[in-house]
Structures are given as C-alpha cells and as structure tokens.
Amino acid sequence: MKSFVIGIRLAIVTIAIVVVSYTALLLAVAGAIAPQTAQGSLLKNAEGIIVGSSLLAQKFTRPEYFWPRPSAVDYNASATGGSNKSPTSGDLTDRAAKTVAEYGATREKPLPAELAAASGGGMDPHITEAGALYQAARVAQARGAALAEVEALILKQSFASGGVFAPGRLVNVLELNLALDALKK
Amino acid sequence: MTAFLFVPLIVGGSALLSWPLGRYLKWAMDPEPGQAGLFDRLFRVFGGSFVGRQQGWKQYALSLLAFNVILFLVSFTLLALQQRLPINPDGKSALEGSLIFNTVASFVTNTNLQHYSGEVHLSYFSQLTLMWLQFVAPAVGLAALAAVARGAAGRREMGNFFLDLQRATFLVMLPACLIVGFIFVLGGMPMTLDGAVKATTLEGIEQVISRGPVAAFVAVKQLGTNGGGFFGPNSTHPFENPSFFTNMVSTVSIVVIPMACVWMFGRIVRRMRHAAVVFCVMLALMSARIATAVHYESAPTRAFAGLAVEQTTGNLEGKELRFGSAAGPLWAVVTTSTSNGSVNAMHDSLNPMTGLMPMIGMWLNEDFGGVGVGFVNMFVYIVLGVFVAGMMVGRTPEYLGRRVESHEVKLAVLALFAHSLFILAPAALFAATDWGVMALHNVGSHGFSEILYEFSSASANNGSGFEGLGDNNVPWNVATGLVMLLARFIPIILPLGIAGSLAVKKSAAESAGSLGVDNLTFGIMLFATILFIGALTFFPVAILGPVAEHLQFMR
Incomplete structure (x- = not known):
C-alpha cells in the first residue's frame, strides 16, 4: 500500500520534471536558437505564403517541375507512411512499372532506382543528382529553357x-x- | 566503399563512448557511501522517508509492480480523456478502447509498439503523456538491473526501488535527453506546440503539415530504448530524422546506454574482466547480424528486376536517401538488438534475409537489449551457461563465487521459456485463424513473417514492426498488449528472484577448481549457449518465414 502512495507521489514529481520542465526548456531553447527549423523548416514565397517545408516532399506532376520519389501516402504530410510492400511482392513491381512508363524510361536509359522506390515516410525531400539530371531534359523542354542552364542549376x-x-x-x-521558378523571373 | 566505413565507425564509437558512460551509470545508480548524498537527500524529499529503506528482492519487485500499475492507470486515464484535455491544437478525437489498452501497455513496458499513427490519432497532450512513459519505463529497467547486480554481488539488501527509479530518471535519462534533445534542435527537428500548418504547394495543392514537440520526444525515444515515434513512420519521417547527422546521433543514442549497462554491472559486482567478456559476446552477436544485414540489403530489390530501372543500387524501397546506403540495415539491427524498435527504414520492405536479422535480435533479446533489462536477460543466459558448463565438466557450477543450483536454473529456464512461448504460441494462433490472415499486407511466407515479427516485437518489448500488418483492431490490440505486459514483468521478476537467491548464499573463495567467468572459454561457452537455445527454439519459424521467402524469390 505504501508503495502505491509513493508511486503516486513520484508520478507527479516525474511529470513535473521530465515532461513539463524538460519540454518547456527545449521549447525555449529551440525558439531562441533555431526558430525557423523549430517551426518545421517552412518555406515562404515572395508573397509570404507558405509553400511547403524544405524537409518534406510535395507532389509534383507537371513536366516543368522536377518530380520527387514516389510516396505511398501521396505526399500527405498529416498522415505519413511507407508502402510496406515486400520486395517479393508483385504489387511493388506493378507500381514501379507505372512509374517507369510515366518517365518513359527504356533499357538503354534506365530510371535511377530511387525514382521508382517509395521512401519510408513517403516524404523524402531528396532525389539523387543522377535522378535530377535524368529529368533535366523534360524540365528544360517544358520550360523552354536551355538544358545546360537547368543542369548547371542541379549541379x-x-x-x-x-x-x-x-x-x-x-x-x-x-x-x-x-530555384527554377526564380530563374524564370 | 567509404559509405560502408560508416558502420564500424558508429558501432566502435558507441562502444568507446559506453565506457565512460558505464562509469557514470555506476556513480548514478549505485554510489559508494557518501558519494551522492546530496541527490539521495533530494530523492528522499520527493519520495518520502521510505525511499531510504533497503529492500529485499521481493519487496523490490512489489514496489516495481506497484509503480507500474500507477503508470498504467494514470496514462490510461489521460489517453482515454484525450478529446477533453488541452494542448490539442489539431482537435484529435477520442481513441478506441482496445487501442488505448495496447498503447498504454506498450509504453509502460518500454515496448512502444504503435498500433496508432502519432500525427493522425494523438493530441500533443497524449504525445507528452507517452513521452513521460518513455522516461520512466527505461528507468524501471535500469533500476531492476541495479538490483540484480547488487544481488549478484552478494548484497542481501538489493537497494530501494523508488530511490533507484529516481536516480535513473533524473541522473541518467534526463541529462542524456537534454544533451541529445539540444543536438536534435540544432539538427533541424521541429520543436513547437503550434498545430499543423497549411501550405500551398508550387502546383497549387494544399498540403497540411503536421508538427509538434518532436525534438524532445525523439531524444528520449532513442536514449531509453523506447522507439515510439512521434509520427507514424518513425525515424524515416524527415521531421524525426532530418539529416545524415541526426541519423548518426540517433543510431549512437539507441545503443550507447544498453552498452554502458554492461560496464555498470561489472562495476557493481566488481568484476570488470567478466563484464568485458560478456560485452565482447554481445558485440560479436550484434556485429554478425549487422554484417549479414548490410550484405543482403546491398542487393537490388527483386521487385524491379526486368524493369527499365538501374540495378546497381541496393534496395531503396522504404528508405530515405539522406542517411546513405548502409544506414538502413545498420539501424534495423541496432534497434532490434537493443529493444528500441524505432526504424529509419521500413522493415516490411527489407530484403527477406535482411528482415530475418531484426527478428533474430528480438528472439535473443540480450545483445545489448533494452536499458537495464538487456543485461538482465543476459544474466539469465549467464546463469544457464554457467550451469551447463559446470555439468559438462562435472563441477559444481558457481557464479561470482556463489553456487548455482536447481532453484536458480529453474527460474532461468522459466524466463527463457516465457519469452519463446509468448512469441510462438500467439503467432501460431494468429497464423491459423482469420485474426492473422485477414490482417496481412503481403501474402505467402512474407505474410507469416509479418505475424511472427509482430509477436517477436511484442514479447521482446521492442516495438518495431512489419508495419504493413493491419494490427489496429481488437484481437491484435488485446493479444499483443497482454504479451507485452507478461513479457516485460516475468523476465524482470524471475532474475530478481535468482539474484535474491544467490545473494543469501555463502560465498566460496574461488579456487583453481572453479569455473572462471572472465576468460575466453567462458565467452565461447556463453556464445554457444545463446546460439543453441536461440536456434533450437526459433529455427523452424525462421525457415517458414524469411528463409522460405528468400529461397523462393531471391535466387
């Protein structure tokens, strides 16, 4: 019985210290030294509208933009996740085949692997340099820009x-x- | 090749760091008389005069259980009232009953299996409630180890649970989390109580971005071998792991306290050579799995074979590019070696033989195991190893100068048997019924692996999963919840009993006739004991799951 009473006391003490004080301290530190990333690394355009987070992928389907890796959650940043499909699953092959078709990849010019593979959280903000260069011709053509200019931007x-x-x-x-959009202006 | 050099650097760096940390753990958890008087007085203020009283193993175990009952009740109540409580900027609604039971059981037992998805289901208040459990649950484990070590050292009075709990929470977990949390803030993790924010993408679509007090949460998630993520996909989510750097710090944070626990045990029993032998056995077991996992995962995914996709890179499904190529399999092994259970790659999408490595880690559950409890599990294997070795050469088995007799061995076997029973029995039940079959995300032997993995994770108090499994329903929530509770407390209480029983025995001076526990022979004996018990128990299910999948598809 004694143990329960002390247990309750310590539950309260631990909540006060490791939850309330600890969280408050880190919130204060984060607000002071890293306010931008503490809010989620949000990016704003010239008009001050939030266009996304530099840490999170977003959906791009238009030819004039570079496309991110596939996302099992369609780039939903409030319900993230991966495909959880086994490499031996036919579903994964079917999905990859569709992606290959979208990019128009051929055996002579195969698609960089990450562009066919969904990331773990569905929000991977990166592609490889090779994956970007692979898309450069499409982007340059859709924008009427010089390929060399787009490639230089990637590098x-x-x-x-x-x-x-x-x-x-x-x-x-x-x-x-x-950066591409800024180039245009 | 330099991409793979990263692996030995992380493992070696953690091992080096564990040495001074082990010295600190001994100072914090089992100070010499007069060494930490100030803190002990403070903890007596927090907990009352009872905190100064020594306990035998039974009272220690009862206090431990009582405290866990309170943890369970308080957090259950707070989670059940989520929709009425504050700090809920995104207006999260009530949780379903069996999910609350599962979640609370999961976080109280330091498992942190998550049948919910953080950003979808939980308010910040609930997240912070779970963060509280992520602090105190590993502290319970560390306290248990301190008590077991005192018993093994021959001290009849095994300390006071409430004193040990406070030492572990305030002197170990809290400072460690402040340091790592600070690094994570610098590393770019969100740390805010503001709710989700709406963004308008460049193509004009609305994107709702969930965030929260992530840095504070992730620090304790990693250091306490908890593994419960703030977001559904855990440390694959860029907010929980923004860069190569945070991934490196996270990986070290996962394994360093469990490693230091070995040195703490050595210092308490005053047998550092013995601790070093055990440490090497653990390191060998873990390294073998890391090497295997990195090897198999560097093979391209079979799913893209025959498609117009580059076949030169390893399997990238479920992985993040910023961590580099070897980080996924390294983390997969480290997180299951230590009962952490956070992930930086989706385990369901690992190549089949890679996926076997985390399962083996959870089956053995002792190298290095959870904070505190990892070494407690190893203690059981040591007792068994000593006993078997003694029988083989016809000498009375002794551990640290005390005779290991049938009572201790019975308890040890029971502890090991419980772990395998809690994995194999429910896995068999669910594989044979609609409960399991209807929940599968992948078919065939991989489907069986999903069921097997889930119960391995629950029983090892790990918390990772083959996350495709549709496990947020009543049968899965209840079954894994019960497994987690039983598999947490039985393997804590039985070793406490063993230590308590060893402590009261008369110490015999070690002679040339005793079996030494600080030499290579003992190391090999311990290694073999673990391997044989593990293989004999789990070989058949390993064949049915990942090995069958590998043989069927990957050759």
Whole structure:
C-alpha cells in the first residue's frame, strides 16, 4: 500500500520534471536558437505564403517541375507512411512499372532506382543528382529553357549528405523547383 | 566503399563512448557511501522517508509492480480523456478502447509498439503523456538491473526501488535527453506546440503539415530504448530524422546506454574482466547480424528486376536517401538488438534475409537489449551457461563465487521459456485463424513473417514492426498488449528472484577448481549457449518465414 502512495507521489514529481520542465526548456531553447527549423523548416514565397517545408516532399506532376520519389501516402504530410510492400511482392513491381512508363524510361536509359522506390515516410525531400539530371531534359523542354542552364542549376544545388560517407550527391526537390521558378523571373 | 566505413565507425564509437558512460551509470545508480548524498537527500524529499529503506528482492519487485500499475492507470486515464484535455491544437478525437489498452501497455513496458499513427490519432497532450512513459519505463529497467547486480554481488539488501527509479530518471535519462534533445534542435527537428500548418504547394495543392514537440520526444525515444515515434513512420519521417547527422546521433543514442549497462554491472559486482567478456559476446552477436544485414540489403530489390530501372543500387524501397546506403540495415539491427524498435527504414520492405536479422535480435533479446533489462536477460543466459558448463565438466557450477543450483536454473529456464512461448504460441494462433490472415499486407511466407515479427516485437518489448500488418483492431490490440505486459514483468521478476537467491548464499573463495567467468572459454561457452537455445527454439519459424521467402524469390 505504501508503495502505491509513493508511486503516486513520484508520478507527479516525474511529470513535473521530465515532461513539463524538460519540454518547456527545449521549447525555449529551440525558439531562441533555431526558430525557423523549430517551426518545421517552412518555406515562404515572395508573397509570404507558405509553400511547403524544405524537409518534406510535395507532389509534383507537371513536366516543368522536377518530380520527387514516389510516396505511398501521396505526399500527405498529416498522415505519413511507407508502402510496406515486400520486395517479393508483385504489387511493388506493378507500381514501379507505372512509374517507369510515366518517365518513359527504356533499357538503354534506365530510371535511377530511387525514382521508382517509395521512401519510408513517403516524404523524402531528396532525389539523387543522377535522378535530377535524368529529368533535366523534360524540365528544360517544358520550360523552354536551355538544358545546360537547368543542369548547371542541379549541379549547383546538389550536396553530399554525410560528406565522405555519402554514396553520391543529392538534390532537394522543392528547393530545386523554387530555384527554377526564380530563374524564370 | 567509404559509405560502408560508416558502420564500424558508429558501432566502435558507441562502444568507446559506453565506457565512460558505464562509469557514470555506476556513480548514478549505485554510489559508494557518501558519494551522492546530496541527490539521495533530494530523492528522499520527493519520495518520502521510505525511499531510504533497503529492500529485499521481493519487496523490490512489489514496489516495481506497484509503480507500474500507477503508470498504467494514470496514462490510461489521460489517453482515454484525450478529446477533453488541452494542448490539442489539431482537435484529435477520442481513441478506441482496445487501442488505448495496447498503447498504454506498450509504453509502460518500454515496448512502444504503435498500433496508432502519432500525427493522425494523438493530441500533443497524449504525445507528452507517452513521452513521460518513455522516461520512466527505461528507468524501471535500469533500476531492476541495479538490483540484480547488487544481488549478484552478494548484497542481501538489493537497494530501494523508488530511490533507484529516481536516480535513473533524473541522473541518467534526463541529462542524456537534454544533451541529445539540444543536438536534435540544432539538427533541424521541429520543436513547437503550434498545430499543423497549411501550405500551398508550387502546383497549387494544399498540403497540411503536421508538427509538434518532436525534438524532445525523439531524444528520449532513442536514449531509453523506447522507439515510439512521434509520427507514424518513425525515424524515416524527415521531421524525426532530418539529416545524415541526426541519423548518426540517433543510431549512437539507441545503443550507447544498453552498452554502458554492461560496464555498470561489472562495476557493481566488481568484476570488470567478466563484464568485458560478456560485452565482447554481445558485440560479436550484434556485429554478425549487422554484417549479414548490410550484405543482403546491398542487393537490388527483386521487385524491379526486368524493369527499365538501374540495378546497381541496393534496395531503396522504404528508405530515405539522406542517411546513405548502409544506414538502413545498420539501424534495423541496432534497434532490434537493443529493444528500441524505432526504424529509419521500413522493415516490411527489407530484403527477406535482411528482415530475418531484426527478428533474430528480438528472439535473443540480450545483445545489448533494452536499458537495464538487456543485461538482465543476459544474466539469465549467464546463469544457464554457467550451469551447463559446470555439468559438462562435472563441477559444481558457481557464479561470482556463489553456487548455482536447481532453484536458480529453474527460474532461468522459466524466463527463457516465457519469452519463446509468448512469441510462438500467439503467432501460431494468429497464423491459423482469420485474426492473422485477414490482417496481412503481403501474402505467402512474407505474410507469416509479418505475424511472427509482430509477436517477436511484442514479447521482446521492442516495438518495431512489419508495419504493413493491419494490427489496429481488437484481437491484435488485446493479444499483443497482454504479451507485452507478461513479457516485460516475468523476465524482470524471475532474475530478481535468482539474484535474491544467490545473494543469501555463502560465498566460496574461488579456487583453481572453479569455473572462471572472465576468460575466453567462458565467452565461447556463453556464445554457444545463446546460439543453441536461440536456434533450437526459433529455427523452424525462421525457415517458414524469411528463409522460405528468400529461397523462393531471391535466387
């Protein structure tokens, strides 16, 4: 019985310290040193309208934009998730075949693998540099821009995630598309 | 190749870091007389004079259970009232009863299996309630280990549960989480109580972006071998793991306290060489699984074979690019080795043999295991290993100078038997009935793997899943909830009993005739004991699930 009384006391003490104080402290620190990322790394356009988060993929289907990786949740940032399909599942093959058709990939010019594979959370903001270059011709044509200009933009934006440990260079799709739109003006 | 160098660096770095941390854990959890008087006085203020009283193993276990009953009742009530409570900016509605039961059982037992999806179902108030459990549940585990170690060291008085609980919460979990939480804030995780925000995408579609106090939540999720994510897809979600850097810090955070627990045990029983042998056995078991997982996962996914897709990269389905190629299988093994259960890649989409590695981790559940409880599980294997070795050479088995007799071995076998029973029996039941079959997301042997994985995860108090499984319904919520509760407390109480029984035995001076527990021979013996028990128990189901899938499709 004694244990229950002390248990209740300690439940209250622990809530006060590790929930209330701990959360309040980190909220204050985050607000002070990293207010932008603490709010979700939101990006705004010139008119001040939020256009998305630099950490989250969003849906792009028009030819003049770069497309992100497939999303099992259709880029829903309030109900995220992966496909959870086994590599041996036929469903995954069927889905990938559709993606291959959308990109018009051929055996001579195969699609970079990440453009056919859905990410874990369905919100991966990146594609590989190769995946962006693969789409450059389509984007350049749809925009009436020079291919070299689009490619130069990709190379400028790409980065090695993890430095020396990176298997290759990545590009943030939303940031790349924003840069494209800025180019036009 | 440098992409794979990352793996030994993370594992080696964590091992190095665990050494000073182990020294700190000993100071925090079992201070020498007069060493931590200030904190002990403070904890007596919080808990009352009872906190200063020594307990035998039975009282210790009863206090532990009583505290968990309170955790269960308080959090159940708070979750059940979610729709009436504040800090609910996105207006989340009431939760279904069996889901509340499952969730509370899951977080009280340090499992953090999630049949809900954080951003869909929970208010921030409920998330913070669960964050509270993510602090105190590992503290319960650490307290249990401190008590077991004191018993093994021959101290009849095994400490006071409420004192140990506070030491673990305030001196271990809290400072560690503040440091890592701060790093995560710098690393770009959201940390806000504001609700979801609406964005208008470049193509003019509305995108609702859920967020919350993520950095605080994720820090304790990783450090406490909890693994309960703020968002549905856990650490694959860019908000829970924004970069290569946060992924690296997360991976280390998952494994470093369980590793340090081994050194803490060694310091309490004053046998560092013994601790080093056990540490090496654990490291060998985990490293073997990491190597296997990284190997199998570097193969391209079979799903794209024959399509016009590059076949040069590994399996990318369910993975995030920013972490690099080896990070997924590394994390998959580390998170299941330690009963953490957070994921940075979807385990359901791993190549079949890769998916077997997390399952083996949960079946063995001791290298390095959950905070505190991992070594408690290993303690059971040690007792058994010592006993078998003694029988083989015809000597009286001894552990740390005390005789291991039939009573201790019975309890040890019971603990191991409970774990395998809680996995295999319900997995068989669900595989044979509509409860399991109707919930499957993938068919054939992979479907069986989904059921097997879920109960392995529940019984190992891990919390990861083959998440395709449709498990948010009454049969699954109730069954896994019960498994989690039984599989948490039986393997804590039985080893407490073993330690309590060892503690009261007369210590015999070790002689040339005793079996040493701090040499290579013992290491091999322990390794073999774990391997044989594990293989004999789980080989058939491994064949039916992932191995069958591999043989059928991947060759």
